[in-house]
Amino acid sequence: MNRTPKLAAIFLLGMFAVSGLYADNPASAVPDSEIRFRLRDAAARELSGGPTAIESRDLGDWAAVLESSAFLLFRKTELYRGTLRILVVSDGEVRCDLFPGLTLRMSSALLDGIDEEMLALVASSPSRGRNLDDLRERLVAPFIAFEAARFALDQPFGAASRLLSITAGGDISSWEALTAPNEDETAAIDRMATLLLEAAGYDGSLYGEWLASLDEDFRDGSEDKRAYLTALPSPRWRIEALASSSAENQRDRGELRGIFSSLASAAALDEARFSLARLEARFPGSPWVLRLKTFVAHLSWLASQDPASLSVATFLPFAQGAGGEFDRFKGLLTRLAGTPAPAMPVTASADWASARSGYAALRGLYSDSLLDAADAMLQVYSREATAAAQASRLAEAAAASERGQSSLTARANGASVLALSGSDPVRCVFILEGLRKLAVSPADPISGQVPWGFPGDSRLLLLNTVLCALKDGKSAAAERADIAELSAGTEVKPISVRNLTNGDDTDALLDKWGHPAEIVYNLVTETWYYPGLAASVTVRPGTAGAAGKVLSVTVGPRSPVSPGGELRTGDTRQEWEGAFGLPAWRSADRSVYLVNGNRISVLYLGGDAVFGAQARIREYTVEFGDPGTR
16 A cells, blocks of 8 residues: 555544443542543554554545544444544554544554455455455444444443552553453453444454454464554454354344334334343443433433424434425424414423433533434423523534534524524524535545534425424425425335335235344334345334335345345446436435435435535435325
């Protein structure tokens, strides 16, 4: 890899965590705050005194590959949506580290080694060379997943707590010495990494293949990986430890699939709570599990409220499924005869309190403006006298932190707080109108940063604009017309996805696609998994012995399944839009297309930006319209 070393930029380091999740340290005289400070200090010295940085423009194809993999592992898994920097340094040793402040550092030796391995694989099997970037990503993703899993478990803090309790606060200052995982921690990281990889959309065998390749390097005495390998238990031990818990690992994957299904559909939330309790027992103190629990609590509270009492829709800080809040608040708009009533204060609610305490704990762990803005939307409904002022301050700071990013969630909620608190409904409308323009033309990518994504539903900008305008005595006729256009029925024409089409039931699915490898159930839907096709099918269960109804098909990377013509995942955005036109809106990190009464949502990654012109199709979902309807 021929790159020109550049001087490293100065990195602003944030907090990795505060006390609470690894609660107290009774065996240690070192306070949690001191341990956190030592971690930040060690990371700052490691980054400032380390090898020189390589600029993104000198990374070639690697820049897009690293961005795509990190986006999937941190954004699609809902692990983290704040600022995430990728730093590649010129170094002859293999390195991959995630530091406080969310800087992911990798060495040129790691990328060069992957390129060499990739060329050897292509030489032995030329068919693997059809998509070199895809092969690069599969080889680097497990390295990133290991670091993401450490973050998901707050393992660096746990290791430092354990070490400093033994040394009674001795002079241990290096990042590596403070954070080195022991065997138990390594086993938990490996289990968590497999979950993150699958939640990100990678196949389940990838992590095991990676450990096997590390085992070969370990036995061969690889020089460039010596430090990386010897800092952890042997790969052979890790392979055996992972295999010994295979049944529990499989159950964990099923639990997680159900949780994400509930978050996307706002259904079966009690089941999601039960699944999260089991994951919490498996991974005690995990910030990721806490984050998902907080999302479920917030979604549950919103679902229990009449939209009229809420007054405006909330942009949630995770990928929202299509429909949901838009349909609820569109219904509110048709009920309103005039100016809406002020938002009603909430009554005592376990979900509301759980979401508030969850956001407070997560705020101490790391900086994430989307979480702060969501918490502000909860606070503004409080009965406490000072809540509106506190919500306004929190929302304003969150909105300022989000400026220049691809997400609009914090700014949209910040505008709503202005109207809900009664402080400035006019400015609320002004801000929302500006955000509608940004939703069409997303922000340019920031060099070396992973985009925040677009978790919200851009149609809510329209709805909230109308609802906030009504508070100011305006009709917002243009926005009403836009909502009516988005809601207008279109005659449904069948669309075929590998012979599956509108109106098919599970009998037809079995006939056309065969039996699935796995079925995951919740109270509302079933998801049938076909790993050989890199696809899954969502089904509404039948009743009284009747066959279930096929609702949608989701297609992932390297799938032979096409929604029409020769289009496949991996093709460019230009090719997709040449066939299906421009998107109608954006939601859950995807662009949404209306095609003859059917809805197709597409996740684009890579290229110049996540939603840029050179981006490629990573995943898409076809939602079948009801035949014969408008």
